[in-house]
Amino acid sequence: MYEFHPYFTNDGSVGLYSSCANDIYHSATGALTEAYEKFVYPVNFEKLLTKDKIKILDICYGIGYNTKSVLNFILQNFILQNNYAPIYTDNVNRVKYNAATDTDNIFSKISITTVDNDKILYFLSPFIKTGNKNIKNQKIDFDYEKIYKFLQQDQKVKKLKINKIVNFAILEKIIEKSPEIFETEQFSKILYNKSYTDFFSSDIKALFKFYQSERLNNTSNLYKPLNLHNIYYKYISNRYKKQLKTYKLQDFNFEYKNMDARKMILKDSNLYNLIFLDAFTPTKSPCLWSVEFFKQLFAHLQDDGVLLTYSTSAAVRGAMIEAGFCIGNIYNERLEKFTGTIASKNSNTIKYQLSEFDFGLLKTKAGIPYRDKNLNAENEAIITARNFEVKNSDKISSSMYIKNSKTL
Numbered sequence: 476m477y478e479f480h481p482y483f484t485n486d487g488s489v490g491l492y493s494s495c496a497n498d499i500y501h502s503a504t505g506a507l508t509e510a511y512e513k514f515v516y517p518v519n520f521e522k523l524l525t526k527d528k529i530k531i532l533d534i535c536y537g538i539g540y541n542t543k544s545v546l547n548f549i550l551q552n553f554i555l556q557n558n559y560a561p562i563y564t565d566n567v568n569r570v571k572y573n574a575a576t577d578t579d580n581i582f583s584k585i586s587i588t589t590v591d592n593d594k595i596l597y598f599l600s601p602f603i604k605t606g607n608k609n610i611k612n613q614k615i616d617f618d619y620e621k622i623y624k625f626l627q628q629d630q631k632v633k634k635l636k637i638n639k640i641v642n643f644a645i646l647e648k649i650i651e652k653s654p655e656i657f658e659t660e661q662f663s664k665i666l667y668n669k670s671y672t673d674f675f676s677s678d679i680k681a682l683f684k685f686y687q688s689e690r691l692n693n694t695s696n697l698y699k700p701l702n703l704h705n706i707y708y709k710y711i712s713n714r715y716k717k718q719l720k721t722y723k724l725q726d727f728n729f730e731y732k733n734m735d736a737r738k739m740i741l742k743d744s745n746l747y748n749l750i751f752l753d754a755f756t757p758t759k760s761p762c763l764w765s766v767e768f769f770k771q772l773f774a775h776l777q778d779d780g781v782l783l784t785y786s787t788s789a790a791v792r793g794a795m796i797e798a799g800f801c802i803g804n805i806y807n808e809r810l811e812k813f814t815g816t817i818a819s820k821n822s823n824t825i826k827y828q829l830s831e832f833d834f835g836l837l838k839t840k841a842g843i844p845y846r847d848k849n850l851n852a853e854n855e856a857i858i859t860a861r862n863f864e865v866k867n868s869d870k871i872s873s874s875m876y877i878k879n880s881k882t883l
């Protein structure tokens with residue numbers, strides 16, 4: 476049976492727990508906050524948006540916070556706030572953009588490729604509600620105690636919200652590309668399950684129901700008059716469509732690959748400006764943190780592109796370096812500390828270099844990377860092989876290294 480375990484994170488967005496991986500998909504502090512802090516704020520969008528084409532790869536799309544955060548950020552900062560003024564001025568290229576008049580639309584330049592091996596989450600992604608004010612978590616159907624301590628940690632985090640039209644745009648893309656959404660029972664069982672009502676946007680859900688009934692009407696030869704309910708949702712749908720058209724939001728290209736990210740990357744021929752890597756932790760999902768996988772990501776990155784991830788693990792950083800990347804820290808202004816890793820082909824694109832101590836740590840046993848020679852090994856096998864390598868290595872342990880550094 477498909478498992479779905481939602482809870483509210485402190486910023487009012489929904490987080491998920493995976494009993495299979497015994498891991499949380501999102502930071503309990505704030506799922507949306509985390510997406511912004513790891514994948515949006517470290518990027519210089521002013522500069523990026525001067526390019527003719529912007530390609531983004533979102534690895535481990537899940538319920539889509541990273542993709543939605545990018546779209547929402549651009550909508551809020553480059554379109555909505557300056558709707559009738561020159562929105563975007565770059566000092567170097569003097570690019571100006573005006574949403575009201577410009578045909579060179581920002582969104583038409585953006586192409587987002589997403590990959591995840593869980594299609595149900597992809598279908599659920601546009602319905603996930605953000606900005607919930609009442610975030611009281613009731614004990615539902617999973618061991619919520621495990622995340623309870625996280626939820627207590629940081630109550631001061633701001634409430635964040637994704638604009639509804641971003642979710643609406645994604646729903647439209649999904650319906651267009653994957654019409655089987657209407658027939659996917661596992662998905663509709665979750666969407667219409669009463670215990671999950673609070674986690675889904677009632678508007679987007681009602682619109683989906685409306686499309687579903689429209690679809691049924693269209694496939695039937697019998698004439699069915701629109702009822703009042705349908706007229707209302709037709710009105711809302713047209714209103715959202717008008718907004719999408721005004722902001723040209725629907726012009727972005729969106730691809731979803733429902734497969735193992737390793738298979739996807741081997742088939743892919745794109746060069747990306749941004750790669751987001753949001754896999755479960757290396758100890759749960761080492762196959763997406765191996766040297767060989769990073770070599771593929773290196774080959775799929777533009778010369779001035781960046782790869783971003785929340786992981787600061789020495790094994791991950793060791794793998795990135797072995798794959799050829801220059802790496803640095805992601806600085807979190809709210810927490811005033813480093814909370815992730817940025818990798819690129821060019822050290823000039825890196826603002827916060829690793830310290831000497833960080834580099835030293837990569838030379839310890841902790842920095843021994845995961846390996847997956849043919850990009851098809853099972854996670855357990857990858858872990859066993861690394862444990863063996865660590866055990867037989869004559870490198871010093873990270874604890875000894877840390878102890879020695881303190882006494883220096």
Ligand SMILES: C[S@@+](CC[C@H](N)C(=O)[O-])C[C@H]1O[C@@H](n2cnc3c(N)ncnc32)[C@H](O)[C@@H]1O
Binds near residue numbers: 536537
């Ligand atoms: C930490 S969650 C990602 C959260 C996501 N970015 C979001 O905004 O909801 C990890 C995701 O990795 C996916 N996943 C696990 N192994 C995978 C693999 N080998 N290839 C592709 N996706 C994988 C899971 O289905 C899950 O959605």
